[in-house]
Amino acid sequence: MTALLEVENLSVAYGAIEAVRDISFAVGEGQIVSLIGSNGAGKTTTLRTISGLLRPLTGAIRFEGKPIESLAAHTILELGVAHCPEGRRLFGRMTVAENLQLGAYVRKDAGVAADMERVYELFPVLGERRNQKAGLFSGGEQQMLAIGRAMMSKPRLLMLDEPSMGLSPIMTQRIFDTIKELQSQGTTILLVEQNALAALALSDRGYVIDLGRTTLEGPGHDLLADERVRAAYLGDA
Amino acid sequence: MATLLQQLISGLVLGGQIALIALGYTMVYGIIQLINFAHGEVFMVSVFGALATYNWFIPESWQQTWPLALLAMLVGAVVVAVVLAVLMERFAYRPLRNAPRLAPLITALGVSVMLKEIVRLSFPGATAAVHVPRAFWDEPITFKVPGGTVVIGSTGLLVIVVAIVGAVLLQVYISRSRMGRAMRATAQDPDTARLMGVDPNRTIVLTFVIGGALAGVAGVLYGVHLNNVDTDAGFLTGIFAFTAAVLGGVGSIKGAVIGGFIIGVIKTVGGQYLPGGTAYDLVWIFVLLILVLVFRPQGLFGEPERVRA
Ligand SMILES: Nc1ncnc2c1ncn2[C@@H]1O[C@H](COP(=O)(O)OP(=O)(O)O)[C@@H](O)[C@H]1O
Numbered sequence: 158m159t160a161l162l163e164v165e166n167l168s169v170a171y172g173a174i175e176a177v178r179d180i181s182f183a184v185g186e187g188q189i190v191s192l193i194g195s196n197g198a199g200k201t202t203t204l205r206t207i208s209g210l211l212r213p214l215t216g217a218i219r220f221e222g223k224p225i226e227s228l229a230a231h232t233i234l235e236l237g238v239a240h241c242p243e244g245r246r247l248f249g250r251m252t253v254a255e256n257l258q259l260g261a262y263v264r265k266d267a268g269v270a271a272d273m274e275r276v277y278e279l280f281p282v283l284g285e286r287r288n289q290k291a292g293l294f295s296g297g298e299q300q301m302l303a304i305g306r307a308m309m310s311k312p313r314l315l316m317l318d319e320p321s322m323g324l325s326p327i328m329t330q331r332i333f334d335t336i337k338e339l340q341s342q343g344t345t346i347l348l349v350e351q352n353a354l355a356a357l358a359l360s361d362r363g364y365v366i367d368l369g370r371t372t373l374e375g376p377g378h379d380l381l382a383d384e385r386v387r388a389a390y391l392g393d394a
Numbered sequence: 395m396a397t398l399l400q401q402l403i404s405g406l407v408l409g410g411q412i413a414l415i416a417l418g419y420t421m422v423y424g425i426i427q428l429i430n431f432a433h434g435e436v437f438m439v440s441v442f443g444a445l446a447t448y449n450w451f452i453p454e455s456w457q458q459t460w461p462l463a464l465l466a467m468l469v470g471a472v473v474v475a476v477v478l479a480v481l482m483e484r485f486a487y488r489p490l491r492n493a494p495r496l497a498p499l500i501t502a503l504g505v506s507v508m509l510k511e512i513v514r515l516s517f518p519g520a521t522a523a524v525h526v527p528r529a530f531w532d533e534p535i536t537f538k539v540p541g542g543t544v545v546i547g548s549t550g551l552l553v554i555v556v557a558i559v560g561a562v563l564l565q566v567y568i569s570r571s572r573m574g575r576a577m578r579a580t581a582q583d584p585d586t587a588r589l590m591g592v593d594p595n596r597t598i599v600l601t602f603v604i605g606g607a608l609a610g611v612a613g614v615l616y617g618v619h620l621n622n623v624d625t626d627a628g629f630l631t632g633i634f635a636f637t638a639a640v641l642g643g644v645g646s647i648k649g650a651v652i653g654g655f656i657i658g659v660i661k662t663v664g665g666q667y668l669p670g671g672t673a674y675d676l677v678w679i680f681v682l683l684i685l686v687l688v689f690r691p692q693g694l695f696g697e698p699e700r701v702r703a
């Protein structure tokens with residue numbers, strides 16, 4: 158079985174600073190795979206390179222077996238890779254509805270309106286306030302909108318960068334439930350989290366990244382049990 | 395009373411002219427934070443484009459026929475301005491998109507000097523002012539008001555109407571259409587817009603096309619209204635338009651138009667009534683600009699500068 162997404166020996170640098178060094182991982186169709194690691198480990202840089210916002214120094218990125226590392230960001234999205242960025246990055250001066258329409262920017266089919274309704278059903282608070290500016294919503298509501306927006310392109314692979322950042326435990330649970338739900342509906346998920354416990358509990362597979370390198374990998378529950386992971390990321394002594 | 399109204403009308407006509415050009419400054423700045431100083435010259439070249447079309451590209455019978463002459467001149471001006479704007483974006487500004495902001499600014503100044511000299515040296519007679527045909531019916535509209543009459547020329551009225559209608563259409567396009575959304579998204583957060591599948595080059599080119607087209611419309615109106623043009627036309631009008639955009643709030647369509655009208659009116663009404671007369675009209679315009687920038691740096695309708703996370 159070839160994976161939906163394969164990242165092979167990827168290195169990415171900002172000028173002289175090499176932020177990602179020789180990372181490799183794969184995301185199988187239908188899986189939830191998480192990349193965990195502390196602040197500055199290179200997780201965001203990895204996602205931004207996959208979606209074409211950054212260019213790798215070396216290494217390969219393949220989606221459905223085809224190399225995508227030199228394609229334009231909009232082409233990568235059209236192939237079916239959506240990226241819900243760190244910090245949500247909503248268009249704060251646009252309404253909820255406009256943010257969702259932008260999520261569907263590349264779509265030419267007639268189902269966009271129906272899919273917007275589905276987002277409103279999933280997150281009723283967005284439906285009730287669909288004509289309000291996105292910037293007026295709470296952190297949790299904004300994260301819902303950011304996920305809804307990313308789903309509007311009907312991606313095969315959804316990449317989420319720290320969706321639980323700054324959210325209350327209840328809201329975090331809500332977001333993780335949503336991620337599980339999206340997986341059960343057939344979306345493959347690449348999840349980046351600092352909240353390692355919650356992320357690994359949800360994941361089919363996890364990769365621990367430290368200082369730009371993959372240091373550990375394995376099925377989510379194995380990593381959860383690994384004492385090195387527990388010591389470093391879960392606060393266990 | 396009559397004099398005041400008359401000056402007000404002249405101001406609105408000038409203001410409409412300025413507004414159409416200010417829209418180009420404001421749109422380009424809104425999307426790539428570039429002050430395209432060559433935009434005023436695009437307007438100037440488009441007047442010559444209209445003139446060239448009239449002189450060389452339409453049959454003589456059209457020259458006397460309204461509205462064929464005007465429409466042909468409009469097409470000529472718009473095509474010239476759009477092509478120029480697109481070439482400028484592609485070859486002068488795009489290669490500098492990630493350069494320090496001073497580089498495209500200096501480039502813009504260079505492009506404007508170049509355009510002006512090319513026209514001056516290559517267009518027959520353009521070393522001095524050139525006559526532009528009227529190409530529009532010549533019926534001044536006269537109103538009776540207390541203390542006399544006021545006159546508004548048909549071309550002047552056309553300028554005001556076109557500026558307002560153009561700005562409203564543009565506003566609707568930007569706020570309602572799919573491409574308009576993409577432009578706003580690119581302006582607010584270019585990287586995230588790319589994650590939505592927006593191709594930044596396409597939106598940026600479209601912005602230059604719209605700005606160029608409006609400059610072309612302004613160009614043909616300028617020509618038929620004033621009936622002459624010289625290669626300096628772009629400089630002062632460009633400065634006014636740039637000032638209007640800043641006054642109204644760069645990035646704001648409403649701001650550019652209202653800023654344009656304010657500047658036009660200050661120039662004419664202020665030139666009549668404020669101390670110093672017409673010799674000081676530019677002074678009052680820039681005094682107002684400075685006051686606005688001191689008390690409301692984002693301009694009348696601009697969004698306050700946000701700090702990005
Ligand atoms: N735009 C940038 N310019 C220079 N260095 C950067 C930039 N963005 C991130 N870095 C650096 O790259 C490294 C990895 O950052 P990042 O990918 O954001 O990590 P993470 O998402 O895991 O917290 C860090 O050392 C960070 O300081």
Ligand SMILES: [Mg+2]
Pocket residue numbers: 197200201202243319
């Ligand atoms: Mg990060």
